[in-house]
Amino acid sequence: MDTAEIRRRFVAHFEAAGHTAVPSASLLVPDPNLLFVNAGMVPFKPYFLGQETPPWPRATSVQKCVRTPDIEDVGKTTRHGTFFEMCGNFSFGDYFKAGAIELAWDLVTKPLADGGWGLEESRLYPSVYEDDPEAVELWKQITGLPDDRVIRLGKSENYWSMGVPGPGGPCSEILYDRGPAYGADGDFGAEDRYLEIWNLVFMQDELSAVRSKTDFDIAGALPKQNIDTGMGLERVSLLLQDKPNMYEIDVVYPVIAKVEELTGRRYGADPVDDVRFRVVADHVRSSMMLIGDGVTPGNESRGYVLRRLLRRAVRSVRLLGYEDRALPELFPVSRDRMGETYADLHRDWSRISQVAYAEEDAFRQTLRTGTTIFDTAAAEVKTSGGTALSGERAFALHDTYGFPIDLTLEMASEQGLEVDEAGFRQLMAEQRDRARADARSKKGQHADTAVYRGILDERGPTEWLAYETLETESRAHALLRGGQQVASLASGEVGELVLDRTPFYAESGGQAADAGTIDFDGGTLEVLDVQRPVKGLVVHQVRVLDGELVPTAPLHARVDPEWRTGARQAHSGTHVVHAALREVLGPSALQSGSFNRPGYLRLDFGWSSALGAQQVRDIEEVSNRALRADLPVGWQYMTLPEAKEWGAIALFGETYDAGQVRVVEIGGPWSRELCGGTHVEHSSQIGTIVVTGESSVGSGNRRIEAFTGVEGFAYLARERDVVGELTTLLKTQPDGLVGRVADLVERLRTAEKEIEKARLQQLLASAGSLAEAAEDVHGTSLAAHVVAGAAGGDVRTLALDVRQRLSGERPGVAAVIGTGGDRAAIVVAVNEAGRAAGLSANALVRAAAQVLGGKGGGKDDVAQGGGADASLADDALAAVRRAVLDGAAGS
Structure with missing residues (x-):
């Protein structure tokens, strides 16, 4: 049974049971704690939290999801991926445990001919929370299974919460026994053997404190008991298609088959290659779905996740031996399979493919650049006698050039070097912490919404009148400072004000918040910002210009009409x-x-x-x-x-x-x-x-x-004033301004070329005198000079000319240092006789560059380098002189 049919049967089953089919929401979610929708229930959170009234008593959906905390582990297991589809059915105070169990068991075991999935009952094991005897009895009663087929597990496996105070409750999982080839009998922690395909969450408790997954307080029962279930579509597909893992199901494997065609390698032949095949298949599909929902590659947040996925996919194809552009070959394959369900992929294909292919092209350039930078860093480590690339270097390659750490590790290993992974991970963690702190700091104190939810529950929503009026008579719902409610705001203080009604537009949809004032008897507030930290509540950040504001004061809110x-x-x-x-x-x-x-x-x-x-x-x-x-x-x-x-x-x-x-x-x-x-x-x-x-x-x-x-x-x-000034200055009309400026620029360029030509002639004219001033160093003619104001190209030209003028009969070395600003450029040129005597321009320039605080290199006949400390130019030439003396004496 193909995945599309499994999905269709799921939705049809619950529609027949009175559920409203809700289309998948976007992968992008406004929740400040989530980058992407990572579970089927996320779009329904406002209903479970009581923030909004659900429009239906029961619903069903097949939700697109992305989870990315362990991208590096993708492909190493055969049941986890970044993108997946979560089928779910939801009850908002309607049916509860018995209804959820009946509906799930019926679909799972119903014969194929009757619209079910026809899984063998003998292979199915329900699991329950060990302190939920009601669920145990219901499973036995509804399914007819014996007591030993209902597995009792602890909080870490079978109790659900959102990790914050709010709804929670025990849950039941449906496990499928895949047989002894996948693990030991009765070892229900062996997920490959006992594959979890469905989780039924029974929301019945109000959690007042959640310290960890297994440490929390239950304040009491929820006013309404809700059902939230999640069924992994890919997991059911691998069972019904009799595949060993999710990468071989019909909507994923075609990408692997295409990679086999491109690379000539075979999936299943080598465990290392198999991980790469799976990475490509997963990341291509995930990237395509993210781009489809509007994510573009970048260096922060969602864009950074997408960039990692795309680049890991490209890198993995390259490691499999394919060097050409890969995404134009692979993306259409995934589109054709996923597009059967998500028609937007076909409609938006021009944009999706354009974004993906441009990122691959950029990464291919990154690989070229990063490889050069890595080689330089590796050479420096070896020259200094080291054996490990520092965490700082690895992080710079990753952060600045987008060079993947796995690529750095592999290339270092090839050169016999290690990488300070601990240092790299520490720097990555610090960067993530900074990003999180920055996100929390934006828009004031809105990261923790508990205080705002309390105000909303106690005082009700803000009546928002921004479309109707610019002024309202209002009352304060609450005053806040530093994220806490306060009794007053004094003159000069900045705080937050929640009104019962407001004309101010709260920042959203790209539009900045309104500016204006709020007056009260004896004082005025300047409105600095307006936000909606929770739905239904409008929060004004204000500065007290004069007076002291207390919550009982009548207020007059007025938007600046010009603004x-x-x-x-x-x-x-x-x-x-x-x-x-x-x-x-x-x-x-x-x-x-x-x-x-x-x-x-x-x-x-x-x-x-x-x-x-x-x-x-x-x-x-x-x-x-x-x-x-x-x-x-x-x-x-x-x-x-x-x-x-x-x-x-x-x-x-x-x-x-x-x-x-x-x-x-x-x-x-x-x-x-x-x-x-x-x-x-x-x-x-x-x-x-x-x-x-x-x-x-x-x-x-x-x-x-x-x-x-x-x-x-x-x-x-x-712009008009600038044009007017230029026409006056250049004595021309506006229509002739461009031609006049172009003529001046051309004349300036001609003059600069003439000046440069004269300067170069003057510089080269000095080559003869520099060659004549060469000193004898143990039988070698050494012309070593500092030329103030000479740039790198000039220095090279001069050094080559001086070398040509040195006698060809005896060894000769020309060493010229140009000092422009604080930096220095050096070129060393050795004639044929000098090279025959064992002198190397490469060795000589390195000796000088080291003194200058830089580096250099080249061939035996000509080499160049530079350094940051031009004041040491004479010392650098002295180093060249010593190296020539040692070389000449040695020969």
Whole structure:
């Protein structure tokens, strides 16, 4: 049975049992504790936590998931991967343990002809929490299994919590016995033998303190008992397809088969190669799904995970012997299998493939560059007598050049060196800690949301009126400082204020928060920032300008109208530029991020190459033509499927309400996007759009920046003033300005060339006198000189000329050091007689460079180097003189 059919039967089974089928959510999740959706229940967390009311009493889904904590271990086991699909059924206060057990057991054991999976009952073992006798009896009663077939396990295996105070409860797993070839009888810790395929979580407890997975307090029973289950689709597929591991099922193995074709190697022939085959198959699929949901390669957060996956895949193919571009061969294979379920992969293929292939090209260059840098580092370690590459060097290769640590380890081993892995891991951990601290510090104290949830539970949600008005009469729900509620805020203090109603727009969807003031009797607050730390609650970061604020004071909240006008222009302008971008470049140029504040916008989009000047002008022109057309701007609410059917663009990285979403359109179908921001009513109200720059923000991602409204006109006015000053200075008209400047630049270049020619002639003219001044060092003519202001190329030219002028009959050495600024460049040239006498330019330049605090090298006839301390130039030449003396004496 293929995976698509297994998935279809799962959904049909639960739909027939009254569940609403919910489409998979995006892999990107707004949870600050998660990079990606890592379990099927994640999209339903607000319902389980009581933050939102579920729209259905029972639901079922097949959710895309990615788990990446142990990427290095992928392929080493045969049941874990980074991307997987989790089938689940969920009850929100509807059925409980008996219902969940009945539904799961029925699907697992029902004959194939009746729409089930037909797994043998004799191979199935339910596991339960050892302190849940109710579940034991239910399993025996519903399935008819004897007591010894129901396995009792402890908290670490069969009790579930989210790791924080909140809902929790015992769970039951369905284990499948794969037989003695996979482990010992009765050893239920042997996961290969007793494969867990389904986990049924019985949410019944309220946890008040969670200190670890097995150490927590149970405060009491939940008001409603919920069911959350998770069934690994890939695990059931390997059983029903009779495969030994998940890498050989129908949606994964075709990539392995393609790698076999490309490399000529065979899967199953070598254990080391098998790990590489599995890494490629897993990472290609995971990367494709992440790019499909809007992730682009980068050096931070989600982008860094994607970059690692792509580069590990490319590296593994290379280790299998394939040196050409691999992803264009492999990605389409995975697309064709996964695209049967996820049609977006076909629709967005141009963008997905463009991002992936550009990253491979960048990594291939990285491999070339990194290999050179590694070779230099390895040579230095060997020269110094060391045996290990430092953790700092390995980290620099990884962090600066994207060089994988496994590649560093392998190449070091090939050269007989070790790597300070402990030091590398420590530096990696410190980097992760800094990233986490930075994420927690952003937007104030919003990392720990417990205090805000308490306010929401006690006082209710904030009535948000940003669409309706710029002013409200309000009351304080709470005052906070340092993440804790306080009784007052004094003059000069910065704190947080939660209102019962507010006109302020909270930062979201790329739009900056509103600015403004909040007045109270005897004082004024300046609004610095506005955020939504939890859904339904609006938190204002404020500074008390005067007076003392207490929670009981009546408040008058007022948004700065000029700020809001500029914000509306910029946000609508972002939509216009996005539509223009797609019109000029094509539909694959999709927004991947944005930010707008009054008068300014920036828009990131997936694109692999820099835009030409004409393309940028075209985007600006299309945008401003849309403004001149005075296109109507409107919005309406609908369900997410309706919005997608209508052609609305759902932006990458954003999450949308499962019920109603807001669609903003400009000029009808010309621009339709899901958006919760504030907007103008007609496009002409944007004023103008002036594109000020286009740049790269990472592999496969570009950025456009622009000014709007008054700020756009101000930018153009400044440009006009610059043009006016230049035309006056150069005594020409604006139309002739470019030609006039071009003429001046050409004349300047000609003059510089003449000066350079004269300077070089003067420099070379000194070669004769330098050669004549050569001293005799034990039978060798040594011309050693310091030339102030000479650069590397000049030094080489001069040294070669001096060597030519030395007598060819006797050994000769020309050593010239150029001092430009603080640095020094040195070139040593040895004539044929000198080389015959055993003198080497390579050895001589190394002796000098070491004195200069640098390095050098080359061949026996010519070598060059440099150093950071030009003040030691005379000492460096003295080192050359000693080396010549030793060499000449030795010969």
